[in-house]
Amino acid sequence: MGGVTGVLANGSPQHLPETKLDSKMVEAMQKRALKGSSMRSFNTIILKFQKIDESLRNCKTIFEKFDEDSNGSIDQDELKRCFHTLELSSSEEETRDFFEACDINEDMGINFNEFIVLLCLVYLLEEKTALQVRLKLGSPKLEETFETLVDAFVFLDKNKDGYVSKGEMVEAINVSNSGEKSSGRIAMKRFEEMDWDRNGMVTFKEFLFAFTSWIGIDDIEDEDEK
Numbered sequence: 001m002g003g004v005t006g007v008l009a010n011g012s013p014q015h016l017p018e019t020k021l022d023s024k025m026v027e028a029m030q031k032r033a034l035k036g037s038s039m040r041s042f043n044t045i046i047l048k049f050q051k052i053d054e055s056l057r058n059c060k061t062i063f064e065k066f067d068e069d070s071n072g073s074i075d076q077d078e079l080k081r082c083f084h085t086l087e088l089s090s091s092e093e094e095t096r097d098f099f100e101a102c103d104i105n106e107d108m109g110i111n112f113n114e115f116i117v118l119l120c121l122v123y124l125l126e127e128k129t130a131l132q133v134r135l136k137l138g139s140p141k142l143e144e145t146f147e148t149l150v151d152a153f154v155f156l157d158k159n160k161d162g163y164v165s166k167g168e169m170v171e172a173i174n175v176s177n178s179g180e181k182s183s184g185r186i187a188m189k190r191f192e193e194m195d196w197d198r199n200g201m202v203t204f205k206e207f208l209f210a211f212t213s214w215i216g217i218d219d220i221e222d223e224d225e226k
């Protein structure tokens, strides 16, 4: 399910968002990019991995609260009640859009890593949400973590068009590892891991999915005894 790709008059590829939610996400990112990023290098992002990791794992309690029948996944009705509890103003259609956008393995349920991506997108798209998440879910660090992830994406998106291109990824990693010959290859590999639909551009959603996979959250379900 690749995005629609056209070619502009100047020959550079043009990427059109696939769904309404995608275009809102791209727009929100473009708007956020105007404020700039506090990240100075790719290594700054890597240094924050552990803190982000801990904070996201703590979301498990939130996830379990909304997975009412404890089957390890949040279905459409559970998500509806979740949004209701968070007092989100999303319409039924918007809630379904969030559900479909984040159910990346298409098993008609939102599992834990999909839920993290969903919450972070909600954070980006719905103003006031951060405050509500904090108040209602008692997770004070979550807002900071989501902001760090948004900030990292803005750092990578040099031309502020709401997407990270392969060139931008290579640039970000090369600047941090100047002199290391392998860094270009690493950048490529990281980029390919992020570019889920292989259209040469990474959206914030793809970035988040890659992130949960890098810190190993996608296989958390099998290691519950901790």
Ligand SMILES: [Ca+2]
Pocket: 067, 068, 069, 070, 071, 072, 073, 074, 075, 078
């Ligand atoms: Ca469930």
Ligand SMILES: [Ca+2]
Pocket: 102, 103, 104, 105, 106, 107, 108, 109, 110, 111, 114
């Ligand atoms: Ca799923």
Ligand SMILES: [Ca+2]
Pocket: 156, 157, 158, 159, 160, 161, 162, 163, 164, 165, 168
């Ligand atoms: Ca870009």
